[in-house]
Amino acid sequence: MTSVRIGVVGLGYVGLPLAVEFGKQRPVLGFDINAARVAELQDGRDSTLEVTPAELTAASLLAYSSDPADLGSCSIFIVTVPTPIDRANRPDLTPLLRASETVGRAMKPGALVIYESTVYPGCTEEVCVPALEKASGLTFNVDFYCGYSPERINPGDKINTLTTIRKITSGSTPAAADAVDALYADIISAGTWKASSLKVAEAAKVIENSQRDLNIAFVNELSVIFQRLGIDTLEVLEAAGSKWNFLPFRPGMVGGHCIGVDPYYLTHKAEEVGYHPQVILAGRRINDNMARYAARNVIRIMLKNGIDVARSTVGVLGVTFKENCPDIRNSKVVDLVRELEHWGVSVVVTDPWADAAEVRNEYGIELGELSASQQVDSLIVAVGHREYRQLDPADLRMLCRGASPVLADIKSLYDRHAAAAAGFSVFRL
Secondary structure, eight states, X not given: OTTSOEEEXXXXXXXXXXXXXXXXXXXXXXXXXXXXXXXHHHTTOOTTSSSOHXXXXXXXXXXXXXXXXXXXXXXEEEEOOOOOBOXXXXXXXXXXXXXXXXXXXXXXXXXXXXXXSOOOTTHIIIIIHHHHHHHHXXXXXXXEEEEEOOOOOOTXXXXXXXXXXXXXXXXXXXXXXXXXXXXXXXXXXXXXXXXXXXXXXXXXXXXXXXXXXXXXXXXXXXXXXXXXXXXXXXXXXXXXXXXXXXXOOOXXXXXXXXXXXXXXHHHHHHHHTTOOOSHHHHHHHHXXXXXXXXXXXXXXXXXXXXXXXXXXXXXXXXOSSSTTOOOOTTOTHHHHHHHHHHTTOEEEEEOSSXXXXXXXXXXXXXXXXXXXXXXXXXXXEOSOOHHHHTOOHHHHHTTXXXXXXXXXXXXXXXXXXXXXXXXXXXXXX
C-alpha cells in the first residue's frame, strides 16, 4: 500500500504539511495550480511558515508540480483547496469544483479521492462526486471511492500540529472508510476517529468552528454591554474564570479561513432544507460587526479628546488574521481600516509577519512603518504578534503625537492602567 502514490491537490496551510508528512514514508506528488508556489517549495522555502526547510528536506519522497498531467501517476488523491464565501456570505465552491474536475481527468479505475476542505454536510456526495464522475467517465462506488477527513490545521500553532491532533476519517463504503482510516493512521500519532458516514464527518468539522464562533460572539456582545456600563470586560472575564467550568473565551475580531467562514456553510445547507438558523446567524452578525465597532469607538474617543478626525492619522499594528502567522485570509483588520477611512482618517498599517505584496494585491493596502519620527494621532494594536507583546505603553506613546492620543488595545496585550499613565485614552474589547 505504501508504494501507491498520493496526489495532494492544493499546497497551502493544509495541503503542504500533509504532503510533507506522507512524503517522509511514501511517494507523494504535491500539486498546486500556482506555479510560483511550486517553485518556492522546490527551492526548499515555505512562505506560509508552516513547514521548515529541514522538514521539506526530510520529505524525500515528495515531488511538486503545477502540471495536471502529472497527477495521472497517482491512485489516491487528497483535495485540500480553499472553500471561501462570496460577498453575500454564500459558499463559493469554485476551487473545490475545479479541483474535482482536475482529479477526475487524472484518476483511473480503483482511485480513492479524499476531501479535507471544509464543506456543508452532503457536499462531497452532492457536488464533488458528480464532478468526478463527469470528468472521469467512471462510476462512484464502483470504479472509484471517496473519503472525507476534515483538516484541523491551526496556522501558526507549533504545538498542536498535524500529527498531534486526532483525525476524523470516513469513507463512501465500509471498505473505503477502512482504507481512509488506515492511510491517516500511518502518520497521525494522536490517532483517528472513524465516522459512520461522509455526512457525519462533514458535519463534525463545520460545527467545530461554529461552536467557537458562537462562544466568541457571546463575549463580544458582553464587551459591547460592559463598555456602556463602564466595566472592563477582561476584568469581568478573569473574575468569572475563577470558577472551574467557565470557558476562557476572549472578545476579538473573528477572521481567518475557518471561524469566520465555516458557519455560513452550515447555515447555507440549513436554509436549503427549509430551516432558517437563528443562533448561528446571530453570532455571525455580532462577530462580523466587531471591527467596525472598534473603529467607531476609536473615532468617538478621538472626537471627545478634541482630535480633528478628518485630518488625523491612525496607526494600525497588525493585519494578519491572527498572531505570529503570515495568513491574511479574511482578515477583519481590513474592515477596521475601511471604517477609519470612511471617517476621513489616514491609516498607516504595519505588520512584521505579513507579505507586503500579498496585502497590496488582496486588499489594496500598502504596508508602512511607524516610528518616533513618523508619529500618528492614535494607535490601534489589532493583532497580538510577539513583537507587539514585547512593547510597553511607553514605547507605544513614542509613536504618537499630541496630548491625548487613543490606544485601542484590541487583544488586551497591555496593562490598561500603565497605558493611561503613559498618556493614552484606552479602549479595548
